[in-house]
Amino acid sequence: MTSTEYLSDNPAATEAFAAQWAHTLQPDTMILLKGDLGAGKTTFIRGLAHALGIPEPIRSPTFTLVHEYTIQQPPHLSGLPFFHLDLYRIETPDQLYTLGIEEILERGGIVAIEWAERLELCGMGLFTTQVYEVAIELIDETKRQIRITRVDNQTQRNT
Numbered sequence: 001m002t003s004t005e006y007l008s009d010n011p012a013a014t015e016a017f018a019a020q021w022a023h024t025l026q027p028d029t030m031i032l033l034k035g036d037l038g039a040g041k042t043t044f045i046r047g048l049a050h051a052l053g054i055p056e057p058i059r060s061p062t063f064t065l066v067h068e069y070t071i072q073q074p075p076h077l078s079g080l081p082f083f084h085l086d087l088y089r090i091e092t093p094d095q096l097y098t099l100g101i102e103e104i105l106e107r108g109g110i111v112a113i114e115w116a117e118r119l120e121l122c123g124m125g126l127f128t129t130q131v132y133e134v135a136i137e138l139i140d141e142t143k144r145q146i147r148i149t150r151v152d153n154q155t156q157r158n159t
Contacts, residue, residue, distance in 0.1 A: 002150040018047025028129040032116030035136035041114045061086045081109035087118035
């Protein structure tokens with residue numbers, strides 16, 4: 001597993017780090033964000049979205065559960081979907097399937113999932129070519145330790 005770590009001093013630094021890292025992304029990628037409430041998961045996704053040329057404001061889809069955007073840049077990702085999911089309220093596999101998680105993962109874009117721990121609780125596997133875990137740890141009121149780990153994906157799609 002490949003891992004990258006970064007110590008962020010403020011939300012702007014978190015966004016800038018995420019934007020820089022976004023340039024390494026490829027189609028068919030899942031980003032699993034883990035961290036306590038208020039750790040900065042949505043802030044990280046905001047940085048990704050900015051780097052992907054998404055002009056809309058990025059807010060956590062806590063109640064709608066999923067937001068879909070169209071990636072504008074870089075050229076190798078342009079036109080692909082960017083999905084932002086928030087699984088905080090998901091408790092069962094049926095809720096994931098009702099959300100359309102399988103269809104989302106089949107679209108070949110970038111899928112960023114807040115509260116990704118819920119996938120494991122529901123027994124959901126990883127179904128994309130590239131999977132990254134982004135763990136954000138609260139150090140103090142403003143500092144965050146961000147660790148990005150490439151996850152070996154050995155789970156096959158159910159077809």
